[in-house]
Amino acid sequence: MAYILTAIMSGGVAAILSLFAGEAWGQIFLNYVIYGHVGIVVLAVAQVLAGIIDRRLDTQD
Structure with missing residues (x-):
């Protein structure tokens, strides 16, 4: 679930920034x-x- 949410959030931010920059839909x-x-x-x-x-930290004890 975390992978899906990370993809949606990071991709969404990139899409929003592209939208504000005036890029084409593609x-x-x-x-x-x-x-x-x-x-x-x-x-x-x-x-x-x-x-x-x-x-590694667990095996050092």
């Missing part, structure tokens, strides 16, 4: 899709890195 949709996927990737990488760091 560019607005493209920004929504591309930056939505970038948001998902950033969240996934952060989750994996947090898991790795957490496991």
Whole structure:
């Protein structure tokens, strides 16, 4: 669920900024899709890195 919400929010912000910049509808949709996927990737990488760091901190005790 967090991945979907992140995609909607990050893609939505990119689309709104494109809309305010006066871009065409195709560019607005493209920004929504591309930056939505970038948001998902950033969240996934952060989750994996947090898991790795957490496991390393647990084994140090």
